[in-house]
Amino acid sequence: MTTCAKPEDNAATPAGAPGSAFLSVRDLYVHFSTEDGIVKAVDGLSFDLERGRTLGIVGESGSGKSVTGLSVLGLHDPMHTETRGEILLDGQEMTGAGEKTLEKLRGNKVAMIFQDSLTALSPYYTIGRQICEPYRKHTGASRRAAWARAVELLGRVGIPQPKLRAHDYPHQFSGGMRQRAMIAMALVCDPELLIADEPTTALDVTVQAQILDLLSDLQQEFGSAIILITHDLGVVANTADELLVMYAGRAVERGTVSEVLRAPQHPYTWGLLTSMPRLESDVSEALTPIPGAPPSLLATPTGCPFHPRCGYPAEVGGTRCEDERPLIGPGRGSACHLSAGQKRSLFIEQIKPRLG
Amino acid sequence: MATPEGILPSPRDDAAPAAAGEALLSAEGLTKHFPILGGFPFRRKVGAVQAVDGIDLTVRAGESFGLVGESGCGKSTTGRLLTRLLEPTAGRITYRGEDITHANRKQLAPIRSEIQMIFQDPYSSLNPRQTVGTIISGPMEINGLNPPGGRERRVRELLETVGLNPEHYNRFPHEFSGGQRQRIGVARALALEPRLIVADEPVSALDVSIQAQVVNLLQELQRELGIAFLFIAHDLAVVRHFSQRVAVMYLGKVVEVGDRDSIYRRPRHPYTHALLSAVPEAALTDADEEGGGRERIRLAGDVPSPVSPPSGCRFRTRCWKARERCAESEPLLVRVAGNRVGHLTACHFPEDPTTAADAREEAVVLDPALRGVRQPSSPSGV
Amino acid sequence: SSGGGGGGGNGNEPPKGPDKNRADNYSLGTKADSTGPAPEVPGSKKGGTVNVLQRDAFTYLDPAQIYYADQLTVQMLYNRSLTSYKIDEKGQVKLVGDLATDTGKVSDGGKTWTYTLKDNLKFEDGTPITSADVRQAVERLYAPWATDGPLYIPQWLSGEGQEFRKALPDGPYKGKHLPASVLDTPDEKTIVFHFQQPHADTPYAVAMPNIGAVPAKGGKDTGKNYNTRPVSSGPYKIETLKAGKQLTLVRNENWDPDSDPIRHQYPDRFDIRFGVQEPDSGRRLLADRGSDKNAMSFSNAVTIEVGPSVKNDAGTTSRTFNEVQPYVDYMAINMRRIKDKKVREALAYALPNGQILGQLGGPNAGQIAGNLLAPSLAGWKDSDPFGKKAKPNGDPVKARALLKEAGKEGQEIVYAYPNTTEYQKISVVVAQALDKAGFTVQKKEIDSNNYSTEISKVNKKIDIHRASWGADWPVGSTVVPPLFHGRGVADGGQNYWLLKDAGVDAEIDRIKGITDVKTASGEWVELSEEILTEHVPGVPIFYNRQWSIWGSGLGGVKYHSVYGTTDPTGVFVK
Amino acid sequence: MWRRFKRDRAGVVSAYVVIFFFAAALLAPVISWLYGKNPYTTYGIERPGLLNEFFYPAKPNGGIDSEFWFGLEPGLGRDVFTQLFYGMRTSLMIATATTVLCVVTGILIGVTAGYLGGRTDYFLGRFIDLLLAFPSQLSFVAFTPVVYALFVSPEKETPTYLRVITLIIVMWALGWMGLARILRGQVLSLREREFVEAAKVTGASPWRIIRKELLPNLWTPLLVQSTLMLPTFVTVEAGLSFLGVGIIEPTPDWGRMFAAGARHYENDITYMFFPGIAMVIFVVAFNLLGDSVRDAFDPKTKR
């Protein structure tokens, strides 16, 4: 219910008994070592998710959304990645868990829909077979039953003639069909936690709607929790319960969907909302992106990582934005030095009109 | 099949102010069938995926031509055909009046730098063994472009333009996030400053802010350099924002084409209606919440397969207005009564732009798979 | 001993033990010597299987085609010829009657030879062996396919070269026979050869395996195909032959020991495996485990890979021998190209025999040769015209002096050798030695498959090359004529030195006419010595040695000094 | 890439070893001069007492002493130490040249066949089949003498450089097909990848696509195969020299030394030891180096 999280620097205060949330991520750090240095892809992220709820994650491209998803499944290569922090799934620690434990959970209790569907599907096996496999493994179903299940799911995600197309190889599918195959694969075991990394970007809106309905169907039926990573605020608005806005590997704002979308508190969120094209907007007007360039994760700006692109450090005053890292409190909140009042008034005065 | 009437509006008829250019790239009766091989151990052709089945379209100089449609309806295939990556099964492609349908590499050489493509799947279109710098400077090298300040500087500029850090110059594709990869693809296409870019979902993986940035960039390019776009996308809002003319495809066919306003405001084809109705919108304001919830049309029935498309009108199996005639004869892509000049629709029973919504309401059949899941909030409607 | 001395280049010890391969060890046996049974081998037992490890598969089992040592050896087990060699433990070799009662009766000034068959001779199927069967054996040599074996007898009967075939173009297969004036079988037991010229060597010539018995009746003689299944007249018969892989011999129950003065029938069978490389057989026999305990080889030698181990293992002395073979290795000089005798002499002095032999295994592999005849030839005399025994590594000083005398310092020598590991190394020492002597050497390696073809071409562009020769029987008549007669100057001939000297030819023809073997033998030896010193057609390098080892489970293994191999006729399994 | 490589310790060590081998081969004459012996003199048979009756070194351990550091060669009694370095010189030169030729041919033919496909592929493929199935080794054995006869007067020694060239050509003709087939197979699937399409759209010529797009993705089989190829050629060359197509005495040759050593192992293990150990070290180091370079070329393996 409540999207509660604790301030990153305040590890001592537990926000609710451990295990109360279905998934709870605490102080997650994921660092990659590269030629150029350490990439801090996720830099102190915390969130919780209850069963039957959907958490939307939006944010800058490259802000660590997919990496977070992968961490939950423990899919990073430990040799090249440093993962710190705590990920509790249904009371079970995931970060330190052995491969065997993780194997049993993956695809079964937790499933993930990958972003890049062509490369994420094996070119060597038919779509049907790839969907079958986790089902057989986790349910012990027979080959035939599994195949039937795969065909059923392909049908449900809207692949025409699923019986026939199940025999196809990924390269014979269109982009959207691959993505749907990917979704079918994730759903085949009715997972309790589904991490959907941009599940509908390659889909036309009608199919998208169908897929989103399918996801909520799953949620209703099995009380699954869903993490929906997306850029489409429209999708989030219609599907998610809670929303987490990420920037440079951190959460900058969180709250329920309507809270965040209707009364956003963080300048980055404002930027997102204002840069969104809408069906009704005036086409002659250029879109208004957030000024400046995304931060480098090699050398994240000091203090508030958003400050170089933010229009309001002056309102905060001094060099606080440059020096001090803003914290995000549990529940509804945002990581910004602006005071609550300032946030409200700035939004209502400057931002809301532009959303028209 | 395309009929003489089905040929897209010629520039003379065109009233759209933004795209005043002449035909840059046009296709007539463009068709692509992929053979399906099956059987063991001897694979034979057992059928064909009719991915693109006789479409006509024209992209004019300097315009952005949007292509939307069902996923799997053949948009990417069309893009590939137009860039001559695929050999068409039938049809004709002309670029600036020149027939390039079967041009070989040598003949294509001069225009290669003029037509570029942004690929739908960003990762697989990037060579995993090349650094970003190499990937983006490659096209310049091939075409002998020597921008002032050197190629590397240009690449860094491009990286910055698409919102990537110039310091990423020496990184490999697998080190990027999905959106970043897509931007690399965009940068690569821009490197040559082409006349036409076939952009297959260039912004779908970008967050809205970057998306805005990229769309603005593309728009700027279009405006200032006169680059034309074939803009394939699912995000109708973006298409509307960026494209002057829009074509809607369904199962290998163009079902409706016209200029932006007329397609979005006065759609005539039922499928276009369905599409527009399904766009999810963030309810940003209270007003949105209350009145903004447009009714979503749910398409019933199984999605037909491109292997054996329905007879007649291909949309009929899911259309609430389908009648016998729809199964018998294929509707031509023509200007139906009430359409503006240049707005063509392939439908026997086009929707009335004003009354369509009402008529639709009764005919909406819920997809059995979705029944009872999430009822439309209220059918109060428009 | 007369053949002794030798030794390697470094003054190393030659193999010890009495040298059995000496001319005075050879004699013609009497009728008594020719009657069986063969004297019991001490300690012999019946039964068991003897495993034989051979490198090369036997190309021929058909006695008509057999000419090489390994096949000569195996045929002793299943084939009997008119005469054969009887070898006692001391190494005394006697030529005795085998199928025949004695070594033959001569008449008509040496032109007619009469042989009488013993009683109780039977083929493996029990049919008695008659003179018709011997005639069959001789007459089949006239068939066009019979090209590989020795052709002395048919040529003596019907004409030199291939001329003889005209006398009976299809052999005996179309019902025709040689006229009685040529080959007569007056009765079942008698066979008479009427030669065109006198041939004192006849007792030896009929010891060749093709002058034996081949069933004339019963369609057993299938001509060329007889090769796969010759009918046995000896103590063993062929059980199975897997061409190229394996040959098994089992007892021939129809062989009568009392008729055979040479052979025994101790083991139940011989299991002969082909394709065992010499180092392998050496290692296996040295290791002496399992079935290899009862193993031997007819012709595989102990090579240098295992030589030192065999030598250092005191336990092997009772199961090895190392004997001189009737084969001589020499360096032929192309007399058509090196016309100056002085230069040839210089070559002769320069060549480093000891070093050459060293690359092949040293004194255990051979013995430095002083002349061109093997010590086993009747009447052989030790001689060493080029001082090889004193200076096994050559005498560069003397060679240089001779070369200077001839005014040919820096003379270019084209030296050809087969392209094998050993001969590559030998080429190094040869070139080095010739260099020291003031020659300029051009080494030409020749693909070893074609080596023999190349060196036997008359117009070869070669000055010196290695060659070797072995006598068919221990008389100079099988050495001197083929090697030195001008007739041999032909492509494919063995007159490698291309010596064509009227005097020599005349002398050869003269000695051939001598009807007494003993006299002739002496004359052959003298002629060869004369040729060597007068013409210097080549340089003797060494006499080959056969170093054999067998498993500890075998007894009665001895050396067959005529064939230069291990004699299986008295072998038994302990 | 370079940085990635430097971090691989085994790779760096291997690189040093390989460099050492090549340097030693190049500097063989210098080494020999410093050491005061040469690989041609037959010390053993010139000085009595060094070899025994079998012509094996008389002293224990293959005749190792302060004079002959690695002992003497059985038979001819030459100095093993200098022979080894000169032998490496011959063998490495030949093997390197052959490897380069084979790799270049393999790439050219394999990648061309795979990339162009269709008829080109068919005919190149059949050509490769033909060469693979052709009893080339036998033919070369049979025909090298004929070829030598063409170039060299029958009365003159065949010059070593001619042997070297022939050998290189022979091994080249025997050796490139495997690599070509592997590359062809890889390219067959690579050319269907989207990034190749992406390059085509920019107007890249097939040649450029091969060079810039495909080759970097072929490093793996290329390095693995070629690093294995080079040492293999050293031994193949030894084998061919037995068949009569190779480098013959007295030119020192490493491969031949090793083969000869293997023959005499029972009686003179020392003679096999030095060339053998050198060979093992070289093969292992060279291949590990190949693996490390491969890893360094792979942007996804990080250390």
Next chain:
Amino acid sequence: MLRFLVRRSLGALVIIFLICAITFFLFFALPSEPALLACGKNCGDPALIEQINRNLGLHEPVPVQFWHYVVGIFAGRDMEVGNCPAPCLGYSFNDSQPVWETILDRYPTTLSLAFGGAAVFLVTGVAIGMIAAARRGTATDKFFSSLSLIGNSLQIYFIGVIAMWLFVDTWGVFDRPEYFPLTENPAKWFGGMLLPWLVLSIIFIANYSRMTRSQMIEQLNEEHVRTARAKGMSGRTVFFRYAWRGAIAPIVTIVGIDLGSLFGGAMITEFTFTLHGLGRLAVNSVTENDLPMLMGVMLFSCTAIVIANIVVDALYAYIDPRVRLS
């Protein structure tokens, strides 16, 4: 696929014919004289040589001989030794055995050696490669890689002899290598071939282990392998099914080539272990100028190589569905 097979089979026939023709003309026109090897010590006699040449059928012009040869393969032919039924490859110059039968007699040995050896080196090589890939960069990786390479740098004739000496002669853990027909006594067949297999594979292992290692490393980094892990596939499945599948293609290529050449006989191994396969036959026929045998062996081995390559190419399409067969 059918078209592919037809096209390739036609190509194969052409290749085999070409090779046949080339070899025939090369070897039959070579300055070597087979007659000289069938004349014992009588070679100085030109008439005899002529006789032998007539016996061997070598007196005719080479093209005519070739024609007879080709006809003989399909229709059999009457030869001096007797009738030779199709497929007639003639009779050995050396021991007059029918070539066809001799080869058929040797082929089981060669096939046993090839398949058994291939099984061993494939399994071992791939296993080592996989271990190395799974633990890449570690000491285990280097150790196993080095181990397989040491094997590679030693030679069969050396390891074979040592192995025989140790395992057969000294310890007696293996039977002395010998071929027993598989159909008669599988246990003996296995026991007799085991050591040759092991030794034969030693020099091949390195190639496979290194190829496997590097291909596997590459594949393990692929996104689709990550997906497989995300599906909960066990480490083993991911490794052996998903990654391995992508790594297989070049390995199949080398297997094809190696097997092809092994089908033509493993010369050194056969000599080392005293086995009678095609390799020995080939060598002997060369040293003995036994042209019919040489041609026969060659025909067999080149057919095997060509077929192996067709199989490999056909396999590509199944291994990687993206590859189009044409």
